[in-house]
Amino acid sequence: MKRLALILAALMIGFGGFAQKQKFTVEDAKQFYRTMQGDYTVIVNDSTTASAHFTPIWENTGNPYHWLYVEVALDEKVILQKVLEVKPKNDKMFVVKAYSLKDPAQFVGKWGNSNYFDGFNTAILRNGKKITFLKTQDFSYQSYWYRYGVIDCFPQGDLLHFKFVQQDERFYVKRMPTGTSRILGYQGIKE
Numbered sequence: 001m002k003r004l005a006l007i008l009a010a011l012m013i014g015f016g017g018f019a020q021k022q023k024f025t026v027e028d029a030k031q032f033y034r035t036m037q038g039d040y041t042v043i044v045n046d047s048t049t050a051s052a053h054f055t056p057i058w059e060n061t062g063n064p065y066h067w068l069y070v071e072v073a074l075d076e077k078v079i080l081q082k083v084l085e086v087k088p089k090n091d092k093m094f095v096v097k098a099y100s101l102k103d104p105a106q107f108v109g110k111w112g113n114s115n116y117f118d119g120f121n122t123a124i125l126r127n128g129k130k131i132t133f134l135k136t137q138d139f140s141y142q143s144y145w146y147r148y149g150v151i152d153c154f155p156q157g158d159l160l161h162f163k164f165v166q167q168d169e170r171f172y173v174k175r176m177p178t179g180t181s182r183i184l185g186y187q188g189i190k191e
Helices: 002-022 028-036 114-119
Strands: 040-042 048-057 066-074 077-088 093-101 125-137 140-142 160-164 170-175 184-190
Touching: 028 066, 028 077, 028 093, 028 160, 048 077, 048 114, 125 160
Parallel strands: none
Antiparallel strands: 040 048, 040 184, 048 066, 066 077, 077 093, 093 125, 125 140, 140 160, 160 170, 170 184
16 A cells, blocks of 8 residues: 555656646747747648748837747748737747738738838737647647638638647648548748
8 A cells, every 4th residue: 555655656746747847938938939930931731832931020119928920922922921929828828819910011021121010019910819829848839729710821710730849940730621631731841
């Protein structure tokens, strides 16, 4: 009986350490924000490629959260523009709030000049919708399967799942088109 109690105690300590490893901190949000910055090649099902740019903006506004401007182009045509706000939700999750721009054409190509956004404030944004990420292990975060209407380069109603792995500097998106069980895979590889 004493032996069983010791084994259970050891297991509890082990699981406690595992749970602590999964705890999400403000530093995780900062690391996610820093790691996501940069230029990516997006590969869709091993064929079509697009380019994606994640640019930090509004870094000196005193806002406690972190902002990224995202622009994705396919065949030199911009197919997605968003402003992302990264902030903690609780000790296991953080939220990426994705905003559309009121006048997106004004910001095309501005990913190369993050200071351009300093002349604007959040009044340029509209329709913020959130994607909640769970910390699955150190440097790895993922969302649940959702129908994200805010991601306008995907047809509404399609199921989407996002995963970000900071250690290999990649992001992954799985998409299941409405009415099918076929999964399309998107992989963002940092340049």
